[in-house]
């Protein structure tokens with residue numbers, strides 16, 4: 001986050017100075033925004049940067065315990081520089097949060113600079129090889145030039161000048177990293193399903209008839225149900241990430257030309273796609289662990305590490321709920337635009353035909369299911385707006401009515417995101433397979449259908465509300481889904497091999513290409529320090545005295 005922020009928030013002159021130093025690793029930096037007391041509510045941050053025109057410096061302070069920076073990766077012991085997000089004061093006026101480049105350690109001795117209090121925040125669920133840190137300031141001065149001045153400036157005399165065309169331009173790094181995290185979610189889920197599918201082809205358990213040999217667990221329908229949605233989701237996320245990256249690049253190019261019109265849509269999309277992709281990846285990685293039984297619980301399976309790493313992505317760079325609520329703000333505005341007969345931006349254009357007041361006729365083709373997901377998103381949005389308005393009519397303020405409606409708002413944003421993801425999944429497959437062999441097309445289509453059927457069956461309650469789907473349609477869809485799993489089964493190992501992840505990347509006794517699961521599990525077990533000696537010291541210190549009644 002350090003380098004992208006230098007790229008996104010510095011003037012060209014500042015970039016010319018800081019970027020080569022950062023890229024050559026002459027300095028090492030991190031992004032310190034979150035504080036002990038506030039992470040989500042950026043406007044509530046308490047660290048202050050007060051401009052002093054006499055010395056042309058900013059005075060950095062941490063006025064309270066809760067104002068201490070908390071969480072930044074590498075902050076505790078590794079970095080010597082930080083991007084610090086602080087409330088900017090000049091001429092006695094607070095202008096809100098702004099980013100500053102702050103040297104926290106001496107470049108030669110690595111000692112913390114006087115006025116800087118820095119340390120490690122302690123062990124976490126995962127990420128324990130990263131020294132996430134805390135940071136406080138006591139009247140610590142930095143040069144005026146260290147304010148990142150692309151979007152706002154403080155002149156030598158203390159005059160504040162706003163440069164950016166969009167009020168949230170300083171949040172740009174977060175949008176960028178949210179876009180990247182969709183790809184990160186896809187990559188880590190691909191790792192988990194490679195491990196679990198390969199292992200399930202090796203693992204044999206139970207014999208359906210008393211005569212026969214034990215089945216590979218991958219042959220069980222329930223195992224296929226657990227795992228094939230993981231493969232399909234890894235594909236869906238990867239393809240959505242490609243699409244989102246293009247949307248991001250187009251918006252960035254437009255912003256460079258002075259046009260910020262597409263930023264709200266990008267923010268709404270990057271928010272919900274980050275939220276859903278990280279949440280789906282985390283829960284499906286856990287599902288991969290379930291699919292590997294007891295051995296999945298071993299650290300040597302690689303799955304606990306993957307889970308701990310990915311579940312954090314649901315929280316950092318904007319918590320799941322918070323980001324969905326950002327998308328919901330955009331959706332409610334889109335609803336109002338439909339009412340006013342105004343044109344809609346591309347990803348919400350489906351709403352213009354959606355509010356007919358009638359249930360969408362059910363159509364079980366893939367395109368029909370995507371339309372059903374859109375109808376479901378539109379239906380949920382419409383009910384949410386009704387609730388919101390009813391609460392407003394009862395005399396509540398907009399903020400109160402909004403707060404009481406947030407469960408429904410989250411549901412609408414989730415449904416919208418699922419519809420967008422399904423649509424992108426379809427169009428990206430079509431785009432990418434124009435010249436592919438029929439077999440490749442077939443396999444990709446099968447996985448795409450698994451994704452659609454799986455989510456349709458997960459949302460039957462909503463489909464009954466917003467489409468004309470009947471009990472027999474649901475029954476038929478269930479059978480088609482189960483049939484599809486059997487069609488995919490013969491290719492399952494080949495499909496995960498196609499992720500092309502080397503053993504060194506998977507780092508798993510269960511998922512290695514050679515399939516020598518049991519040999520590798522035993523070899524990993526031998527590395528336990530408890531196996532270094534036949535009798536452990538604890539026997540002499542505790543167990544023996546206890547057994548002899550001397551403890």
Ligand SMILES: CCCCCCCCCC/C=C\CCCC(=O)SCCNC(=O)CCNC(=O)[C@H](O)C(C)(C)COP(=O)(O)OP(=O)(O)OC[C@H]1O[C@@H](n2cnc3c(N)ncnc32)[C@H](O)[C@@H]1OP(=O)(O)O
Nearest residue numbers: 033039040041042168171174180184267316317318322329
């Ligand atoms: C390089 C990465 C590679 C891949 C990764 C590999 C693994 C790497 C490991 C890295 C490990 C950890 C990194 C983690 C880093 C961090 O976590 S840094 C801290 C991140 N913090 C957050 O994300 C905080 C979340 N909070 C927010 O984003 C905002 O505060 C929030 C959106 C919640 C609200 O902001 P407010 O200022 O309060 O704004 P509002 O009043 O709600 O909204 C006003 C309008 O502004 C619009 N808005 C908000 N944000 C943006 C934005 N980013 N862009 C554009 N517009 C935005 C909002 O929609 C409102 O619009 P409206 O009024 O409705 O029109």
Ligand SMILES: Cc1cc2nc3c(=O)[nH]c(=O)nc-3n(C[C@H](O)[C@H](O)[C@H](O)COP(=O)(O)OP(=O)(O)OC[C@H]3O[C@@H](n4cnc5c(N)ncnc54)[C@H](O)[C@@H]3O)c2cc1C
Nearest residue numbers: 031032033034038039040071072073312315316317318321
């Ligand atoms: C591994 C890891 C690495 C990180 N790295 C960095 C880093 O490098 N730099 C950095 O600056 N930060 C970093 N963070 C911090 C991270 O960005 C924040 O933890 C995250 O943004 C969530 O904010 P919070 O912790 O304040 O949660 P909170 O906002 O306190 O959330 C707690 C709960 O309250 C709910 N909630 C909060 N506000 C609302 C609301 N308005 N409406 C409804 N519900 C609400 C949330 O949904 C959540 O359920 C990291 C975090 C982790 C876990």
